[in-house]
Each structure stands twice: as C-alpha cells, then as structure tokens.
Amino acid sequence: MKSVAGSKWGANRDLLLGYYRAAILGKINYGCSVYGSASSTQLRKLDPIQNAALRIALGAFCSSPVLSLQAESGVPPLHVTRSKLVCRRYQAIQHSSRHHPLPVLFEEAGVILSHPAWPVRSHQPLLIRALWAYRSLSLPPPLRQPLPSVPPTPPWRDLSSLVSFCLSESFDKSQDGHLAPALYRELSDTVYAGYLEVFTDGSHTTTPAASAAAIYLVDLSLCQTWRLAALHDSVTLELFALFKALAFIKAHLQPQKVVIYRLSGSIAPYCVPQGTWIPSHVGIRGNEIVDRAARLALTSAAVETLPLQEATCSRLLTVASGKAWDSELAAELPSSTLGAYRTDSSCHPWARSTARALDVALNRLRIGHVGLASHLHRLRLVPDPYCQWCRDQEETIAHFLLHCPRFHSMRTELRDRLSVLGVRDFTLPVLLGGVGPNSPLRYPVIRLVCVFLRKSRQLHRI
Incomplete structure (x- = not known):
C-alpha cells in the first residue's frame, strides 16, 4: 500500500481501503472460526496490521487514535469482524445438510442455547463463541434447518411458464386507477376462466414490529391468517403465504386448475401451479380482503413458529453488528477530536476530495493530529x-x-x-x-x- 500512495500523491482512499479488504483483511480473517479460540493477548497481535493499513489509506499520523481511524474509514475492529464471521459460520452449519457431523456434535454437547456455559480460562469452541456473540447482539441463534443435498427441482427445468406478468406489463401507476380491476376481470373471464382463484399477501410493520401472512379462496369464501415473528422479511412472508395456500389446496381440495394471485412481485422466481402478479389491490375485491386480513393478523396473540431463513439471519446479523459497533463509537468518540464531526461509522462522502493531498489534509484536520x-x-x-x-x-x-x-x-x-x-x-x-x-x-x-x-x-x- 505504501508503494501506491503517499500523503501527497497516489491512489485515493476508497481504492486503498478496497485493496486492504480484498488482499489483506481476507487473509487475516481466514480460519478465524478456528483460531478465534486463542487468548485475547494473541489475537491483539493482529490489530497493528489493520491499524497500519488504515493510517496509510487515510494518510494519518502514527499518533492518530485507532478509534478515529476506524470510524473515519468505516472499517470495524478485528474482534467485531471475527464475532460476525463466527456467527455466520455457525449459521452455515445450522443450515447444512442433515449428514453434516457438526450439528450432531452440537446437540451432543448439551449446551443450553439461551445460557451457554463453559469453564473459565479455557479455550471456547465454536459453538460457545457463536452463542455468546448472538447473545451480545440480542439476536436469537438460528435453529437447525437441514437443507436437502439434492434440490427438489432440476436446474434445467424451465419454470417461467408457471408465472404470469401479463397484468403488470399492461399496468402503469400513472394511469387511471380503474385499469387494474378491468385487466383483472378480463383475465379472470378469459385466460383463467374455471380456475380456482386464490389470493395471498404478507404484511409487515415496524411500529410496532410485527409480521403476518394471509390467504383467501374466492370460491369457498375462506380466509386464513397467521402471525409470524417480527424478524421475518417481506419475501419470507409472501413465500409462507404461498406455501400455506398450496398446502391447503393439496390437503382439502380435489385436483383442479388453480391460479394464485400475489400482491407482491418480489417472489416471481419461485414456482407456483399458476401465478399472476397483481400490481394494485384497489378495486380488486380478493386482494382487498386478503390485504385487510393480513393487517388484522398483525395483532393476533398466537404466533406461528417459523425458523428464520439463512438470508434473513445474515441480514439481521449485519444490521445488529453495525448497530453494536455504532453504539461503542457513540460512547467513545465524544472524547476525541473526531467526535465533533461524527458519532457513528456512517459514510461522510462530502468530507472527501479527489485530490490526494487535500483528502489527507481533511482527514488529519478532522482526526485532530x-x-x-x-x-x-x-x-x-x-x-x-x-x-x-x-x-x-x-x-x-x-x-x-x-x-x-x-x-x-x-x-x-x-x-x-x-x-x-x-x-x-x-x-x-x-x-x-x-x-x-x-x-x-x-x-x-x-x-x-x-x-x-x-x-x-x-x-x-x-
């Protein structure tokens, strides 16, 4: 890094930080789920490598506080990165195939997930370190969800014919609001005449945090709702509603032609017997009913148990890890010079310059050294x-x-x-x-x- 940039010349900050993340940080973190059980004294020997790289990227003095370097560059401390990677490794193990040996060893260890215990002054295995990391982030550890070693659908099978976007292709939000109901009635009377119509929807709110899903069968005038954990994302809610609709059809109805109307287009790649995306629920009675039912289910007392998906676990882990680090910065940065300009690790692109000399000068003035x-x-x-x-x-x-x-x-x-x-x-x-x-x-x-x-x-x- 010193050969491509100095304090007055060379590559910019983003290029240097990108090189550090790709060529250096990856090597430092490689195998951290194994060597992370070492003592903190041994692990701290890796910190000077990152600190030196950040000083080169920012053009900062050797006397610059490490906390300011990390906040200004947006690169978290190595112990934060290691904790996140250990959690991801544990998450990958929990979502591995049913023949993986580590989940069996975890179960035989007899560790209580909510209160992991281990002898003091001894090397902690991956399970204990991951559980303590999840507990420090106030996140539930992912449950065991073995994935099939062979996918149920062959990769060469074309599923595009099972999903229709004929409504969305003809619909424009800037047009009259009566267009969507008219297009729906035309499809219902022509293409899907004689089909059993099913509407699905998922609903999610942040204040208060709650999630729910609902299905509505028009011919049976039947509506079912489920409230789920608030941590689920909208894609999971839509897929859960689709799954419940298919399960109900298979269990209680005779084989027949079925069309499932979905209010969201975010799950188009997933297979259904015959699916059509509807761009607006205004004026379409089935969508209005299922949307209202999903919203009412947000206040239901009974919560359906559904393990978090791997993508959702990764997203929640990234967000929680970032918030935890920002909380540390908010508590410690006010005592530094940089605390007058920032309180978290968010990007400040306006405090940069394309000229290397000016960018280094701004960094040093903000850090105070x-x-x-x-x-x-x-x-x-x-x-x-x-x-x-x-x-x-x-x-x-x-x-x-x-x-x-x-x-x-x-x-x-x-x-x-x-x-x-x-x-x-x-x-x-x-x-x-x-x-x-x-x-x-x-x-x-x-x-x-x-x-x-x-x-x-x-x-x-x-």
Whole structure:
C-alpha cells in the first residue's frame, strides 16, 4: 500500500481501503472460526496490521487514535469482524445438510442455547463463541434447518411458464386507477376462466414490529391468517403465504386448475401451479380482503413458529453488528477530536476530495493530529507550540483556520462565500463537518474549505 500512495500523491482512499479488504483483511480473517479460540493477548497481535493499513489509506499520523481511524474509514475492529464471521459460520452449519457431523456434535454437547456455559480460562469452541456473540447482539441463534443435498427441482427445468406478468406489463401507476380491476376481470373471464382463484399477501410493520401472512379462496369464501415473528422479511412472508395456500389446496381440495394471485412481485422466481402478479389491490375485491386480513393478523396473540431463513439471519446479523459497533463509537468518540464531526461509522462522502493531498489534509484536520506546531510540540518534535507568524499564540487547528492573521484575506474570502450560501457560523464543526449530515450545503462548504487550504499553501505542513 505504501508503494501506491503517499500523503501527497497516489491512489485515493476508497481504492486503498478496497485493496486492504480484498488482499489483506481476507487473509487475516481466514480460519478465524478456528483460531478465534486463542487468548485475547494473541489475537491483539493482529490489530497493528489493520491499524497500519488504515493510517496509510487515510494518510494519518502514527499518533492518530485507532478509534478515529476506524470510524473515519468505516472499517470495524478485528474482534467485531471475527464475532460476525463466527456467527455466520455457525449459521452455515445450522443450515447444512442433515449428514453434516457438526450439528450432531452440537446437540451432543448439551449446551443450553439461551445460557451457554463453559469453564473459565479455557479455550471456547465454536459453538460457545457463536452463542455468546448472538447473545451480545440480542439476536436469537438460528435453529437447525437441514437443507436437502439434492434440490427438489432440476436446474434445467424451465419454470417461467408457471408465472404470469401479463397484468403488470399492461399496468402503469400513472394511469387511471380503474385499469387494474378491468385487466383483472378480463383475465379472470378469459385466460383463467374455471380456475380456482386464490389470493395471498404478507404484511409487515415496524411500529410496532410485527409480521403476518394471509390467504383467501374466492370460491369457498375462506380466509386464513397467521402471525409470524417480527424478524421475518417481506419475501419470507409472501413465500409462507404461498406455501400455506398450496398446502391447503393439496390437503382439502380435489385436483383442479388453480391460479394464485400475489400482491407482491418480489417472489416471481419461485414456482407456483399458476401465478399472476397483481400490481394494485384497489378495486380488486380478493386482494382487498386478503390485504385487510393480513393487517388484522398483525395483532393476533398466537404466533406461528417459523425458523428464520439463512438470508434473513445474515441480514439481521449485519444490521445488529453495525448497530453494536455504532453504539461503542457513540460512547467513545465524544472524547476525541473526531467526535465533533461524527458519532457513528456512517459514510461522510462530502468530507472527501479527489485530490490526494487535500483528502489527507481533511482527514488529519478532522482526526485532530496534524503537522502544526501545537501537535508536533506534544510529540517533542519542535521546541515550542507557537505559530511562526504570531509567536504568542499556539498553532492549533482552530488558530490556523479561524484566527491566524497570516491568512486573513483568504479567510475573509471564505467567510464571504459561505455567507452567500447562507452559512453564518464560522466554526470548526461547520468548516470540517460540512454544516450537518443532512444539510444540502455540506458539499459546497467542504469545497470552499479545500480552496482555502490550497491558497494557504500549507498543505505540506498539515
């Protein structure tokens, strides 16, 4: 990485971080589910490798705090990454084939999933480490769901004829709202005349968190609903409704032609006897009924047991791991200089520059470790902390950007241009943070600050 970038030249931050993730971090994490049982003292020996890579990518000083480097680059600590990978490995084992030996060993271990216990000062196996990681993230560990070694449907079989998009291809949301019901009635009277009509729908809310699915058989005037765990995603809810509809048809009805109308088009690749996606439930009685039933089921007391799918487990793990790390940053960043500009690991693209020298300067100014006299004096690299032009004021970041008379004319020009944009506050959080994370002025403010840094001709010192 040092051979392709320096503090004033070379590759940009994104390219360097991408190279680190692809070529270095992958090697560090390889086999972490095995060597993760080592002591924390041994595992911490890997941290300097990542810290050095982040300093090169950001162009930061060796004295820069590790927490600031991780927050500014968006790269979590190695222990966070290891915990997530251990959970994913455990998840893959739980979804492996029924002939896999590790699930059998897990069951024979007799470990209680909700309260895993292991002798103190002993190497923890993968099962214990994964369960403790899930517990720290407040996530339920995935249950055993063995997958068949051979898929039930041959990969060469064409299933496209079983799913119809004739309604969605003719429907445009900008058109009259009566078009969808008219198209549905035309299909029902022509293509699907004599078919048993079944409507399915899944519903999900976040406040409060709840999930439900429903089916409605038009000819039987029968509606069934199920409430599921709130962690399930919309695709799982739609597939569950399809499964229940097919199971009911197979168990209680004679063999006949069936058409299943789905309100969502997100599950088109999945096979049904004959499926048609409906783009709108307004004006279509069957869809209105099944949609209302699914919403009512959100408040049901009985919850259907359905194990989380592997994709859902991965998504929840990624989200929970990110939130846990952001909570650590929110608690520790306020004590650092970077805490004035960010409180989490979210990306701040406005605080960047395509020029390597300016990007490094912005990183150093935000982190608070720069080549100005005040910081160099703390490292005992210069005899005094005073500005070389003022001699009675310490050369801090605030003095350089806000007060030093050497750059008065350039500062006045910067202030005037910010006033034209409507920015009245001339403070470090505004200049280096871009007014705010949601302000439309954050990009032009950072660009104007970069112009000031270029005109000051002090990039080599920052």
